[in-house]
Amino acid sequence: MSASKILVELFYDVVSPYSWIGFEVLSRYRNVWDIDLKLRPAFLGGVMHGSGNKPPGLVPNKFLYMTKDLQRLASYCKVPIQAPSNPFEAMFEKGSLSAMRFVTAVELHSPELTEQVSRELWRRIWSKDQDITTPESLQEAGEKAGLPADQLQRLLGLAVSQEVKEKLKLVTQEALNHKAFGFPLIVAHVDGRPEIFFGSDRFELLAHLLGEKWLGPVPQETGSKL
Numbered sequence: 001m002s003a004s005k006i007l008v009e010l011f012y013d014v015v016s017p018y019s020w021i022g023f024e025v026l027s028r029y030r031n032v033w034d035i036d037l038k039l040r041p042a043f044l045g046g047v048m049h050g051s052g053n054k055p056p057g058l059v060p061n062k063f064l065y066m067t068k069d070l071q072r073l074a075s076y077c078k079v080p081i082q083a084p085s086n087p088f089e090a091m092f093e094k095g096s097l098s099a100m101r102f103v104t105a106v107e108l109h110s111p112e113l114t115e116q117v118s119r120e121l122w123r124r125i126w127s128k129d130q131d132i133t134t135p136e137s138l139q140e141a142g143e144k145a146g147l148p149a150d151q152l153q154r155l156l157g158l159a160v161s162q163e164v165k166e167k168l169k170l171v172t173q174e175a176l177n178h179k180a181f182g183f184p185l186i187v188a189h190v191d192g193r194p195e196i197f198f199g200s201d202r203f204e205l206l207a208h209l210l211g212e213k214w215l216g217p218v219p220q221e222t223g224s225k226l
């Protein structure tokens with residue numbers, strides 16, 4: 001990391017569509033702003049529980065609003081979000097614990113593929129209405145992300161290890177230490193202080209804080225692996 005670059009951490013969970021927006025936009029800005037982007041895969045269920053919050057989608061009017069909001073955001077931000085046919089089952093019954101343990105195993109042992117594995121999992125749940133809970137689903141996502149077969153098998157095994165479970169808890173606790181109540185959580189380390197942003201709709205403020213320009217959600221046409 002160069003001395004001038006500002007460390008920006010993104011805490012996220014692939015169950016969260018707003019995190020997908022934040023993830024793609026920040027990935028695009030990685031080469032536009034003078035930042036070091038650090039991906040911090042964590043567990044939204046743990047943040048909800050630890051902060052005493054409730055998923056906003058459980059309030060019927062909010063759920064309706066968010067469905068429309070996400071359609072508009074998908075088009076504006078050029079992220080191919082499409083709600084699953086049964087969002088309640090996908091988000092609240094099936095959830096993302098096994099998926100985020102898998103992403104954590106990738107982050108610990110093959111961090112160069114964390115970005116692409118996360119993206120493939122989002123694509124499954126939030127674009128293609130596909131499962132992200134079974135070992136077969138995780139394997140497919142890993143294959144699409146470009147993990148070699150032997151490495152993938154090792155990571156799928158590690159995903160259920162105590163080491164990985166503890167690491168996911170630790171990163172989730174780090175988000176809670178920053179007073180997280182939902183995702184995405186963006187933490188910009190400016191002048192030795194963590195500046196905290198909740199949501200994928202705070203980029204103007206983040207840019208202002210960083211002394212950078214906000215050029216909209218698609219600052220350049222190249223560089224995106226979407």
Ligand SMILES: N[C@@H](CCC(=O)N[C@@H](CS)C(=O)NCC(=O)O)C(=O)O
Nearest residue numbers: 016017018056181182183199200201
């Ligand atoms: N306004 C935010 C909304 C983000 C959001 O609703 N995130 C959900 C997860 S997908 C959450 O954790 N919400 C907690 C809350 O609203 O209290 C955005 O545009 O990104």
